Amino acid sequence: MSAPLLEVQNLHVEFDTYGGTVRAVRGVDFKVEAGRTLAIVGESGCGKSVTVQAMMGLIPMPPGRIMQGSAKLRGVEILGRKTIEGREVRGAEIGMIFQDPMSSLNPTMTIGDQIAEPLIVHRGYSRSKAWARALELLKLVRIPEAEKRAKQYPFEFSGGMLQRAMIAMAISCKPTVLIADEPTTALDVTIQAQILDLLKDLQNETGMALILITHDLGVVARMADDVAVMYAGQIVESGSVDDVFYRSSHPYTLGLKLAMPNNDPGRHDTLQPIEGSPPDLFSPPVGCAYAARCPHSMRVCEARSPEQFDVAPRHYSRCWLHHAQSPHRADGLFLGGGNE
Amino acid sequence: MWQYTLKRLLQGVITVWFIATATFLAMHSVPGDPISGERAATEAIRANLAARYGLDKPLGEQYVIYIGNFLKGDFGISFTQQNRQVNDIIREHFPVSATLGILAVLFAALGGVLWGALTAIYRNRLPDTIIMFLVILGISVPSFVFAALGQLALVNINNFFGVSILPVAGWGTVSHMIVPALVLGMGTMAYLTRLMRSSMLEIIHSDYVRTAKAKGLPAERIFLKHQLRNAILPVVTVLGPAIAAITTGGFVVELVFAIPGLGRYFVQAVQQLDYTVIMGTTVFYGSFLVFMVILVDLLYGWIDPRVRVQ
Numbered sequence: 090m091s092a093p094l095l096e097v098q099n100l101h102v103e104f105d106t107y108g109g110t111v112r113a114v115r116g117v118d119f120k121v122e123a124g125r126t127l128a129i130v131g132e133s134g135c136g137k138s139v140t141v142q143a144m145m146g147l148i149p150m151p152p153g154r155i156m157q158g159s160a161k162l163r164g165v166e167i168l169g170r171k172t173i174e175g176r177e178v179r180g181a182e183i184g185m186i187f188q189d190p191m192s193s194l195n196p197t198m199t200i201g202d203q204i205a206e207p208l209i210v211h212r213g214y215s216r217s218k219a220w221a222r223a224l225e226l227l228k229l230v231r232i233p234e235a236e237k238r239a240k241q242y243p244f245e246f247s248g249g250m251l252q253r254a255m256i257a258m259a260i261s262c263k264p265t266v267l268i269a270d271e272p273t274t275a276l277d278v279t280i281q282a283q284i285l286d287l288l289k290d291l292q293n294e295t296g297m298a299l300i301l302i303t304h305d306l307g308v309v310a311r312m313a314d315d316v317a318v319m320y321a322g323q324i325v326e327s328g329s330v331d332d333v334f335y336r337s338s339h340p341y342t343l344g345l346k347l348a349m350p351n352n353d354p355g356r357h358d359t360l361q362p363i364e365g366s367p368p369d370l371f372s373p374p375v376g377c378a379y380a381a382r383c384p385h386s387m388r389v390c391e392a393r394s395p396e397q398f399d400v401a402p403r404h405y406s407r408c409w410l411h412h413a414q415s416p417h418r419a420d421g422l423f424l425g426g427g428n429e
Numbered sequence: 430m431w432q433y434t435l436k437r438l439l440q441g442v443i444t445v446w447f448i449a450t451a452t453f454l455a456m457h458s459v460p461g462d463p464i465s466g467e468r469a470a471t472e473a474i475r476a477n478l479a480a481r482y483g484l485d486k487p488l489g490e491q492y493v494i495y496i497g498n499f500l501k502g503d504f505g506i507s508f509t510q511q512n513r514q515v516n517d518i519i520r521e522h523f524p525v526s527a528t529l530g531i532l533a534v535l536f537a538a539l540g541g542v543l544w545g546a547l548t549a550i551y552r553n554r555l556p557d558t559i560i561m562f563l564v565i566l567g568i569s570v571p572s573f574v575f576a577a578l579g580q581l582a583l584v585n586i587n588n589f590f591g592v593s594i595l596p597v598a599g600w601g602t603v604s605h606m607i608v609p610a611l612v613l614g615m616g617t618m619a620y621l622t623r624l625m626r627s628s629m630l631e632i633i634h635s636d637y638v639r640t641a642k643a644k645g646l647p648a649e650r651i652f653l654k655h656q657l658r659n660a661i662l663p664v665v666t667v668l669g670p671a672i673a674a675i676t677t678g679g680f681v682v683e684l685v686f687a688i689p690g691l692g693r694y695f696v697q698a699v700q701q702l703d704y705t706v707i708m709g710t711t712v713f714y715g716s717f718l719v720f721m722v723i724l725v726d727l728l729y730g731w732i733d734p735r736v737r738v739q
Contacts (some may be wrong), residue, residue: 147642149634171645180645185641192636197658206654207644242734258644373669 093120093267095183097227100158102136102143105151109371113139115322117158121266121315126292126299128330128348130345134367137302139158140319141268142170162266171232181211184259188271192252194243201227201239203256209260226257230287249280253287260291267292272307285312306349310334318342321368321378328404338398338406340383373380377409385410434727435491448715449499449708453492463508463702482508495708504709506616509701515709517719523713526683526690527602530676532606533614537671542664545625546657549633560622567619572678574613576685583608598687609618609686613679617671621664629660658732665729669722677714 095313102114104197121127129137142148144160144167159166162182165173176182187193195203204226205219206380214222227235230253243251252272258269267290273281279326285308292299301312307317309330316333318326319340326339335344340389344363351360368374382391389409397410464478479485483494498505502514515727544564583597595604632638633656641655680692691710698706730736 146637146641156430177645179643185640185643187640195637195638195641195655196735198654206646208647210644210650243636244735255640258640357723 094123095121097160103154121298124296128313129316136320136322180207181262183266183312184264186255186259189275207261224329225332230257266298270302289325326406328381332404339408340401437723445716449712452711505705509703522691532610537614538616541621544622548626549629564619564622573681579612600688613682632660669725672721673718701711
């Protein structure tokens with residue numbers, strides 16, 4: 090395996106609110122390698138977006154605060170820094186696209202100008218050169234009639250087209266990492282598929298790493314090489330997509346899989362939701378954050394936060410069931426249950 | 430675009446006609462008329478005068494005559510001032526009011542946008558607290574107080590330096606205009622500051638500003654290209670009514686600073702029921718404001734592409 094392109098270690102992020110301090114991210118580690126796709130999965134409010142926004146310096150501070158941790162790109166720390174090795178981190182080294190393309194583009198600026206902007210700022214292109222490049226980028230993301238479209242404003246574009254324009258903008262300076270924060274959530278299904286295909290193709294062409302944030306397991310299965318499952322500000326299971334899907338080692342991952350709607354005509358299972366709701370991050374539980382909802386909860390789960398247990402090379406789970414002294418036979422549970 | 434402009438202008442003409450009609454009816458429903466105040470006049474003299482000025486004719490007929498004269502661009506002769514055409518009054522005094530008004534509006538708009546943006550950026554910190562305190566003052570203190578205070582301050586400053594740095598009253602040069610324009614624009618500036626602050630706060634937290642940050646743009650560029658233009662839209666929207674408030678509200682400031690503007694004639698005419706001057710100044714002010722509002726709307730289309738298409 091190649092050395093990680095981007096490595097995040099022990100990231101902690103907090104927010105001061107009127108209700109107290111929210112501990113949104115509580116020790117997140119992950120690695121992304123060049124040309125590979127890491128999917129960060131989890132339900133709303135589990136800290137997926139905060140993690141990547143903290144990395145990009147997009148968290149308003151105050152009220153936000155990065156308590157500790159590091160994020161290294163090619164071994165160089167990027168947290169709290171704007172440039173590394175003479176290149177701007179945001180926009181040049183790491184591109185980012187967001188969930189809602191309708192509101193993520195400036196309504197009073199033409200699409201072409203918005204795509205050309207990073208080139209002018211980071212690459213020092215002249216306006217006409219940047220514009221010409223913007224047209225090429227629009228063609229690259231398969232927007233027809235680029236010349237005409239570039240002169241239009243966001244309100245003249247459809248949602249899918251806007252997301253394509255966002256992608257064109259994010260990759261304009263050839264970033265080494267592209268972060269896509271729920272890129273298809275606001276789009277309808279056929280458009281979703283097109284956008285995901287586009288991202289995949291661009292990744293194959295440019296060899297950039299992709300961090301895909303989503304709560305859609307279907308998207309994960311389609312796109313990801315590696316998966317990190319997040320719950321209550323922590324990564325509870327991490328591994329290759331096959332490991333996490335077919336050899337799930339955390340009860341939460343199993344729960345997510347069971348809660349996924351099934352389109353298989355031969356099966357008539359009812360959807361099984363995960364009972365309860367995520368813990369209050371104002372005062373996170375001392376033990377495992379998932380213990381209150383976990384069907385296999387033990388006494389130790391409430392008392393002590395689980396460590397990382399390596400269940401296979403490059404596949405770990407934060408669950409006491411993997412401890413040698415666990416009364417349950419973890420292997421039996423995870424081999425039966427939701428893993429078939 | 431041209432079609433839109435033409436449509437707006439046509440609507441403007443109808444608005445002005447409506448203003449003229451409403452003023453005419455309101456004016457005639459006030460008891461008395463311009464000649465009823467004459468003390469020495471007997472019934473016979475009054476009847477003769479009324480006949481001479483057409484005041485004895487039925488209201489409908491008078492209305493037709495007035496409108497007919499308006500269309501010819503003739504506002505008639507003042508009842509109360511010796512030998513003065515209403516047209517002359519407007520021609521002589523309106524440029525003064527307009528200069529003062531435009532200066533005040535410019536001052537209010539620039540100040541409002543600047544202070545508003547500043548308070549939003551320094552939200553809940555010292556500059557914000559200070560400016561917002563002043564804004565509350567600016568909104569709640571009436572303009573004649575500011576006018577008097579401004580004048581007093583000028584007197585003291587001039588005394589302190591021993592030379593006349595800025596004239597205390599009167600009209601003629603740019604130095605005469607500065608303080609009255611500041612005073613006249615103060616209330617509107619305070620209002621625009623608040624508006625700009627809230628709109629800017631909304632935009633600072635908008636998704637596209639986050640996108641601009643994720644693109645790695647420098648803060649000045651984000652401010653100028655992504656925040657300011659979008660935040661300014663609500664300010665531009667109220668600029669039309671703001672121009673109305675400033676130009677018609679100029680009377681008090683004109684009085685305090687002894688500025689020969691149109692406001693004084695406008696108010697005097699109403700007090701004296703000087704029919705022709707009331708009609709002339711009202712219709713003139715009305716058309717001016719309608720025209721300004723149309724101009725502002727066209728400006729809005731220029732700033733916001735979403736308005737432009739229809």
